[in-house]
Amino acid sequence: MPKHGISPTRKEDYPEWYQQVVRSGELAEASPVRGCMVIKPHGFAIWELMQGILDGMFKSTGHKNAYFPLFIPLSYLEQEAKHVEGFAKECAVVTHHRLELDADGRLVPKGKLEEPLVVRPTSETIIGAMYAKWIQSWRDLPVLINQWANVVRWEMRPRVFLRTAEFLWQEGHTAHATEEEAIQETLQMLDIYATFAERDLAIPVWKGPKPSSERFPGAVETYSIEAMMQDGKALQAGTSHFLGQNFAKAQNITFTDKTSKEAFCWTTSWGVSTRLIGGLIMTHADDDGLVLPPRVAPEQIVLLPIYRSDEDQSAVLDCCHNLKEQLEQSQWRNENIRVKVDDRDMRGGDKVWQHIKQGIPIRVEIGPRDLAAGTVCISRRDEPPKQKLTMPLLDFPKKAADLLESIQSNVLKKAVDFRESHSSTIDKKAEVSEFFDSKEDAGGFAYVHVADDPAVAEALDPLKVTVRCTPMDWPEEPGKCLYTGKSVHRRSVISRSY
Amino acid sequence: MPKHGISPTRKEDYPEWYQQVVRSGELAEASPVRGCMVIKPHGFAIWELMQGILDGMFKSTGHKNAYFPLFIPLSYLEQEAKHVEGFAKECAVVTHHRLELDADGRLVPKGKLEEPLVVRPTSETIIGAMYAKWIQSWRDLPVLINQWANVVRWEMRPRVFLRTAEFLWQEGHTAHATEEEAIQETLQMLDIYATFAERDLAIPVWKGPKPSSERFPGAVETYSIEAMMQDGKALQAGTSHFLGQNFAKAQNITFTDKTSKEAFCWTTSWGVSTRLIGGLIMTHADDDGLVLPPRVAPEQIVLLPIYRSDEDQSAVLDCCHNLKEQLEQSQWRNENIRVKVDDRDMRGGDKVWQHIKQGIPIRVEIGPRDLAAGTVCISRRDEPPKQKLTMPLLDFPKKAADLLESIQSNVLKKAVDFRESHSSTIDKKAEVSEFFDSKEDAGGFAYVHVADDPAVAEALDPLKVTVRCTPMDWPEEPGKCLYTGKSVHRRSVISRSY
Numbered sequence: 004m005p006k007h008g009i010s011p012t013r014k015e016d017y018p019e020w021y022q023q024v025v026r027s028g029e030l031a032e033a034s035p036v037r038g039c040m041v042i043k044p045h046g047f048a049i050w051e052l053m054q055g056i057l058d059g060m061f062k063s064t065g066h067k068n069a070y071f072p073l074f075i076p077l078s079y080l081e082q083e084a085k086h087v088e089g090f091a092k093e094c095a096v097v098t099h100h101r102l103e104l105d106a107d108g109r110l111v112p113k114g115k116l117e118e119p120l121v122v123r124p125t126s127e128t129i130i131g132a133m134y135a136k137w138i139q140s141w142r143d144l145p146v147l148i149n150q151w152a153n154v155v156r157w158e159m160r161p162r163v164f165l166r167t168a169e170f171l172w173q174e175g176h177t178a179h180a181t182e183e184e185a186i187q188e189t190l191q192m193l194d195i196y197a198t199f200a201e202r203d204l205a206i207p208v209w210k211g212p213k214p215s216s217e218r219f220p221g222a223v224e225t226y227s228i229e230a231m232m233q234d235g236k237a238l239q240a241g242t243s244h245f246l247g248q249n250f251a252k253a254q255n256i257t258f259t260d261k262t263s264k265e266a267f268c269w270t271t272s273w274g275v276s277t278r279l280i281g282g283l284i285m286t287h288a289d290d291d292g293l294v295l296p297p298r299v300a301p302e303q304i305v306l307l308p309i310y311r312s313d314e315d316q317s318a319v320l321d322c323c324h325n326l327k328e329q330l331e332q333s334q335w336r337n338e339n340i341r342v343k344v345d346d347r348d349m350r351g352g353d354k355v356w357q358h359i360k361q362g363i364p365i366r367v368e369i370g371p372r373d374l375a376a377g378t379v380c381i382s383r384r385d386e387p388p389k390q391k392l393t394m395p396l397l398d399f400p401k402k403a404a405d406l407l408e409s410i411q412s413n414v415l416k417k418a419v420d421f422r423e424s425h426s427s428t429i430d431k432k433a434e435v436s437e438f439f440d441s442k443e444d445a446g447g448f449a450y451v452h453v454a455d456d457p458a459v460a461e462a463l464d465p466l467k468v469t470v471r472c473t474p475m476d477w478p479e480e481p482g483k484c485l486y487t488g489k490s491v492h493r494r495s496v497i498s499r500s501y
Numbered sequence: 502m503p504k505h506g507i508s509p510t511r512k513e514d515y516p517e518w519y520q521q522v523v524r525s526g527e528l529a530e531a532s533p534v535r536g537c538m539v540i541k542p543h544g545f546a547i548w549e550l551m552q553g554i555l556d557g558m559f560k561s562t563g564h565k566n567a568y569f570p571l572f573i574p575l576s577y578l579e580q581e582a583k584h585v586e587g588f589a590k591e592c593a594v595v596t597h598h599r600l601e602l603d604a605d606g607r608l609v610p611k612g613k614l615e616e617p618l619v620v621r622p623t624s625e626t627i628i629g630a631m632y633a634k635w636i637q638s639w640r641d642l643p644v645l646i647n648q649w650a651n652v653v654r655w656e657m658r659p660r661v662f663l664r665t666a667e668f669l670w671q672e673g674h675t676a677h678a679t680e681e682e683a684i685q686e687t688l689q690m691l692d693i694y695a696t697f698a699e700r701d702l703a704i705p706v707w708k709g710p711k712p713s714s715e716r717f718p719g720a721v722e723t724y725s726i727e728a729m730m731q732d733g734k735a736l737q738a739g740t741s742h743f744l745g746q747n748f749a750k751a752q753n754i755t756f757t758d759k760t761s762k763e764a765f766c767w768t769t770s771w772g773v774s775t776r777l778i779g780g781l782i783m784t785h786a787d788d789d790g791l792v793l794p795p796r797v798a799p800e801q802i803v804l805l806p807i808y809r810s811d812e813d814q815s816a817v818l819d820c821c822h823n824l825k826e827q828l829e830q831s832q833w834r835n836e837n838i839r840v841k842v843d844d845r846d847m848r849g850g851d852k853v854w855q856h857i858k859q860g861i862p863i864r865v866e867i868g869p870r871d872l873a874a875g876t877v878c879i880s881r882r883d884e885p886p887k888q889k890l891t892m893p894l895l896d897f898p899k900k901a902a903d904l905l906e907s908i909q910s911n912v913l914k915k916a917v918d919f920r921e922s923h924s925s926t927i928d929k930k931a932e933v934s935e936f937f938d939s940k941e942d943a944g945g946f947a948y949v950h951v952a953d954d955p956a957v958a959e960a961l962d963p964l965k966v967t968v969r970c971t972p973m974d975w976p977e978e979p980g981k982c983l984y985t986g987k988s989v990h991r992r993s994v995i996s997r998s999y
Contacts, residue, residue, distance in 0.1 A: 034569070034627070034631070035627070039570035039571070041631055042567055043567055044646065046567075047565070047568055048565065051566065067546065068545050069545045070545055072539065073651055074593070076533060076534060077600070080608060081606070081607065088602075092599060093598075095595045096600065097593045097595050097620065098597065098610060099594040100591075100593055101590060101655065102575070110578060110579055112617050120534065122571075129534070133530075133532070153650075157599065169572070171568065
């Protein structure tokens with residue numbers, strides 16, 4: 004039986020496998036604060052790379068970053084009726100602004116606030132209040148602002164990266180003069196998320212509107228990107244909301260149009276979060292641990308010097324550092340290649356396994372024999388640990404970019420293949436039940452005709468399945484809803500989900 | 502009388518001038534949440550530039566970023582005795598984790614927490630708790646981690662950027678095997694802050710240890726950089742703390758050394774915050790508004806097309822966009838020059854004043870006459886608004902980097918000169934009183950001999966003056982403390998402060 008880096012394997016215990024990949028990949032861990040995670044340096048470096056790419060995409064489409072308060076007065080949450088229902092349940096509430104030591108030396112809350120404050124679960128209301136002040140005339144529009152921030156939603160069953168009380172995200176909030184422009188913005192941001200997921204994270208996604216029952220509280224339409232995890236469940240990996248004039252009316256965000264008439268703005272909001280790291284893990288990691296698409300790998304190549312004698316040591320280290328320098332001057336996808344020499348004094352096997360578990364795309368071992376032969380011994384993280392490729396040392400810097408590209412496209416292909424082999428186009432109710440019942444895992448995606456109707460959610464509920472989205476890129480294919488008989492134009496994705 | 506962009510002027514009403522510079526520069530504004538500011542896109546872009554430079558300096562000295570929870574259990578704050586005294590007073594306390602709608606449709610806090618949580622005012626305790634878990638052996642050391650985060654300290658007299666309930670900062674937290682190494686780290690980070698302040702923000706600073714009465718709660722030694730604002734007051738612009746083994750002992754952060762003995766770690770922490778934006782304003786801004794050192798100017802050059810006819814418009818805009826492209830390909834200080842074409846349809850005078858108030862280093866007006874003559878008309882923000890420099894259009898892209906360098910060094914020189922002319926080396930008690938009493942403004946810096954003794958703080962208190970730091974770069978100059986007669990080796994900086 005082959006030895007695996009991670010125990011249990013995906014097949015043995017998927018949820019526990021996930022926790023072990025996170026732990027052994029040194030990505031994050033639970034904190035002493037219930038439901039809040041600590042994102043460790045390796046995990047945070049992945050997030051920084053994601054931020055860098057997304058931030059560039061936001062800015063090149065005209066968005067600017069700003070920062071709004073962490074706290075929201077209770078009365079603000081009350082403004083939009085559906086919004087308050089959706090978010091009221093799970094908030095951290097600040098009620099005091101001072102601590103005092105009591106006679107026993109314990110700290111006790113003092114200074115009760117007149118109006119309690121909520122730690123933002125999302126910022127539509129506080130940002131909307133500012134937009135109401137800032138926007139006067141059509142000349143002030145559009146307002147295109149993004150915020151990178153922490154948010155808090157109290158979670159009863161936290162799970163690192165996927166569902167934590169505090170998480171990091173970006174939230175874009177825009178205001179427009181016309182409905183059309185706001186819808187265009189909503190869809191543009193959805194496209195950016197889909198491009199980023201597939202091109203950079205190598206996570207294939209279906210993008211489209213969600214059924215009304217799954218909408219963001221207060222939105223007119225919620226679009227999402229949906230990815231399939233290796234247990235067959237869907238992960239909603241990003242959302243873009245067309246808010247219509249709902250928030251504008253609740254918060255009085257108005258402008259004077261070109262004809263001097265006062266009108267309500269049309270607004271949008273859109274976000275992705277550190278949940279994407281969970282998606283990355285559950286899309287690519289294997290039974291040896293994390294597998295990183297090179298594009299979001301903090302180190303794309305690790306050089307591992309191997310030596311016994313002092314003499315060998317200096318020659319091997321010299322070679323590694325020279326190679327590092329050459330590699331760092333090469334580019335892949337318009338960025339300098341990220342290389343690390345790991346010359347820590349520890350057992351070679353442990354060191355290699357650490358890099359495997361951290362998902363580093365390329366490991367290069369260099370020892371005295373390689374020096375003598377003028378070769379390097381290369382292992383790709385997307386291939387089995389023992390599989391090695393030997394190439395002339397001199398060729399490697401020239402070929403490194405191609406290797407990274409090959410790994411990036413290979414992990415995407417694997418993910419696409421996995422989704423294909425766990426998806427089924429279904430036209431009968433009974434087959435839907437069978438699809439989700441017969442499997443050991445969560446099943447996968449069923450592509451079916453369903454109407455946007457409460458009856459559908461009700462029918463799917465016993466299967467623990469929901470409508471994820473109705474992909475927009477698919478060709479139109481009229482049909483009858485399996486559960487209501489209503490005519491619909493396209494198939495939707497239904498599945499279990501996180 | 503000359504017209505000014507900002508009313509009142511510095512001389513008329515310094516605190517109100519500051520508020521008006523912030524407002525008219527579109528940097529930030531008060532939010533509906535007491536004491537919390539909204540950082541607007543222009544202000545936030547300055548912060549992003551600061552972050553980028555500092556983050557690079559941190560990483561190139563071996564630090565990694567991570568992220569720790571926003572919340573700290575009350576019991577953690579109680580662990581270090583001095584720390585709890587220092588921070589207990591001004592915290593936001595989370596006591597509930599749910600909201601429910603009552604019969605009147607109002608939200609009320611529910612779900613009382615067993616142990617209240619504090620919104621982090623700083624993270625020594627929560628990060629220390631993780632370090633205690635992570636650090637086992639000398640092989641795990643040093644731990645060099647930084648966090649970019651929001652923190653909350655309830656402020657009774659908030660002032661935008663300088664003192665707000667919530668602010669953004671970075672906090673570095675490191676753990677070391679030896680005292681010497683931890684002290685070295687503390688001083689290294691102090692140096693990084695001083696370099697950043699002078700080289701990038703063009704803010705001259707004095708750096709050195711603070712008197713014990715001004716130490717961070719729980720620190721063995723606190724070092725700071727101190728800058729002089731244009732009202733003569735000091736701004737503590739960054740701090741670096743040597744924490745000794747105080748936190749390690751309180752939190753049991755231990756390691757096994759090379760001889761297999763268990764020992765406590767030596768720790769440090771260091772931080773700068775969005776307060777630096779306040780420092781930037783109060784160092785460089787003038788009676789026309791913000792003045793940005795080019796290094797942290799989101800746009801370093803703004804191109805202003807001027808035209809009346811449609812024909813002129815297309816020729817002028819073409820010229821602007823060509824020029825932008827050329828400029829963006831030039832570099833200054835290893836970065837592409839940041840250029841914007843402002844072709845908004847608004848009154849030219851208003852437009853120019855907006856850029857003046859936002860502190861854009863170089864404005865370039867381009868109209869049909871310039872096109873015909875093949876020239877551009879350049880205004881530097883560090884010179885009076887009406888002063889203009891004409892140069893051949895073709896020369897400008899080649900000279901832009903020099904111009905930016907010249908502005909950068911000129912604003913630094915102005916700040917150094919200001920500090921010089923508002924500082925005095927004083928050796929008599931009576932002269933100290935006179936120095937701080939006789940001025941219309943806050944006086945400035947007095948360089949004096951004072952001991953690290955409570956008697957000094959007491960003697961200076963009626964003058965509203967404190968000891969800011971004892972600059973380490975100054976030559977030794979033994980003398981007697983003006984207030985205690987004790988022998989000291991160096992002069993210290995005393996002044997009023999923010």
